[in-house]
Amino acid sequence: MNGRTLSATPTLTERAGALFHRYANPGRFLRLGDRIQPWLTWSAVIITLIGLSWGLFFSPADWQQGDSVRIMYVHVPCAWLSSSGYFALAVCSVLSLVWKHPLADLAAVEIGPVGACVTATCLATGSLWGKPMWGTWWVWDARLTSVLVLFFLYLGHIALIHAFDDQQRGYRAAAILALAGAVDLPIIKFSVQWWNTLHQPASITLTGAPTMSQTMLWPLLISTLGFTLGFAAIVVARLRAGVMESRIRSLLSSPRRASSGEASA
Amino acid sequence: MTHLPYILASYGLAGSLAVILSVGAALRLKRDRVKLASLEAARGRSQGGKRA
Numbered sequence: 001m002n003g004r005t006l007s008a009t010p011t012l013t014e015r016a017g018a019l020f021h022r023y024a025n026p027g028r029f030l031r032l033g034d035r036i037q038p039w040l041t042w043s044a045v046i047i048t049l050i051g052l053s054w055g056l057f058f059s060p061a062d063w064q065q066g067d068s069v070r071i072m073y074v075h076v077p078c079a080w081l082s083s084s085g086y087f088a089l090a091v092c093s094v095l096s097l098v099w100k101h102p103l104a105d106l107a108a109v110e111i112g113p114v115g116a117c118v119t120a121t122c123l124a125t126g127s128l129w130g131k132p133m134w135g136t137w138w139v140w141d142a143r144l145t146s147v148l149v150l151f152f153l154y155l156g157h158i159a160l161i162h163a164f165d166d167q168q169r170g171y172r173a174a175a176i177l178a179l180a181g182a183v184d185l186p187i188i189k190f191s192v193q194w195w196n197t198l199h200q201p202a203s204i205t206l207t208g209a210p211t212m213s214q215t216m217l218w219p220l221l222i223s224t225l226g227f228t229l230g231f232a233a234i235v236v237a238r239l240r241a242g243v244m245e246s247r248i249r250s251l252l253s254s255p256r257r258a259s260s261g262e263a264s265a
Numbered sequence: 266m267t268h269l270p271y272i273l274a275s276y277g278l279a280g281s282l283a284v285i286l287s288v289g290a291a292l293r294l295k296r297d298r299v300k301l302a303s304l305e306a307a308r309g310r311s312q313g314g315k316r317a
Contacts, residue, residue, distance in 0.1 A: 041287075048283075052276070068268035074279045114286060121282050125275040132268045230283060237290035244297035251304045 024101050026243045033240045040233035048226030054219035062216075071129040073219055077227035078122035082150060083185055085115035085231065089157065090182040093175035103239070105171040106246065108178065109161055110238035114231060116154035123147060134198060142191035143199035146184060153181035 055073030062069035089111050095104035126144065127137045138144065157174050164170040192201045203212045210217050 056272075056276070066268060068271060070272050071275045074275045078279065117282055117286060121279055124278055128271045128275045128278075132271055230287075234286050234290050237287070237294055241290065241293040241297045244294075244301050248297065248301050248304060251301075251308060 044229035051223030073223045075125040077224040082119035082122045089178045093178040096175045106242045112158045119151040141197045142195040146188045
């Protein structure tokens with residue numbers, strides 16, 4: 001009786017699993033992707049153009065840094081996306097390891113290279129900003145070093161996924177690496193508080209008022225929104241392609257399986 | 266505007282990356298859509314042939 005009552009009431013994990021599995025159907029995902037792709041793409045293009053044009057031509061120059069502060073409108077969105085992209089990778093890893101969500105593995109495969117490119121751009125634009133301001137391209141500062149570690153974690157994730165002949169083993173190993181590497185995210189966030197760094201502290205926090213002028217804050221927020229939508233649009237497009245490629249692989253292997261079954265019979 | 270080369274390099278780098286990633290994704294999507302359609306059409310024909 002008790003056993004029947006317990007099995008009839010779904011636990012929180014089962015409920016969450018049911019919700020995630022609702023969107024695990026590749027056909028359903030492709031239909032949803034078809035609908036949201038144009039909206040994501042065009043809103044990303046328009047919002048990014050508005051944000052970057054505002055930052056480049058209409059926002060004021062900084063009283064100390066001069067015009068080089070305009071690099072911020074590219075560097076900060078890339079920095080935000082490098083961390084949030086890795087967070088998305090860690091969420092996909094949990095979905096894959098706990099609920100064996102089939103799309104989570106494919107999403108992790110597609111997020112990795114985009115995240116690595118964005119992190120590389122963050123490091124490169126940071127160097128391009130550092131040279132005129134600090135007089136050097138690179139310092140082994142806690143913030144810069146922790147972001148470099150994040151870049152290597154992305155590369156490791158990509159390498160690990162493709163390192164095994166058995167695809168499932170690759171997914172599992174990469175998911176464990178992504179989860180272990182997530183410890184780097186708070187280190188990146190708090191590095192400027194925990195250590196004495198050349199990199200400036202955060203100008204925008206959840207708890208306090210922003211320490212920058214509104215004339216700079218708005219184009220920065222708009223650029224960040226545009227970059228985020230662009231990142232999402234690229235990942236959704238790659239994920240749709242990944243789902244199609246998995247369908248193509250299963251179609252190509254099914255006649256082979258059928259013929260080998262006939263041969264063994 | 267002595268920092269102009271650094272600013273242009275940053276914007277150029279980010280723009281090039283966005284173009285490369287989005288064009289790459291679009292081409293891959295297009296190629297996969299064509300391949301999947303042709304495979305499904307071939308599969309449909311072979312199943313139709315077996316039924317007949």
